[in-house]
Amino acid sequence: MAKWLVERRLKQASARLRQLREELGVIDEQLAQLSDEADDMSIRSLVSETHGASHDYHSAQAHADAMAKHRLHVTESIAELERRQDSLLDRMVG
Numbered sequence: 001m002a003k004w005l006v007e008r009r010l011k012q013a014s015a016r017l018r019q020l021r022e023e024l025g026v027i028d029e030q031l032a033q034l035s036d037e038a039d040d041m042s043i044r045s046l047v048s049e050t051h052g053a054s055h056d057y058h059s060a061q062a063h064a065d066a067m068a069k070h071r072l073h074v075t076e077s078i079a080e081l082e083r084r085q086d087s088l089l090d091r092m093v094g
Contacts, residue, residue: 006092013084
């Protein structure tokens with residue numbers, strides 16, 4: 001592979017990694033907030049013992065679970081890009 005092409009792909013991978021890491025920071029903040037909210041709703045549903053409170057808890061927990069799944073997807077994408085970046089660096093050196 002031509003050196004210029006490797007350099008171009010490295011720049012693209014680096015830019016995408018930067019974006020994903022920034023996104024991961026936002027996701028972590030949102031996940032913490034959603035998890036805290038789900039915990040609060042859990043306590044409220046236990047104390048109030050109403051169907052509405054239970055529904056609120058399950059809804060909040062579903063949002064937290066969805067955010068956790070999204071976080072996992074982003075961390076997997078970061079790991080894949082890091083592997084690709086390492087491979088490109090090896091090609092550049094070798």
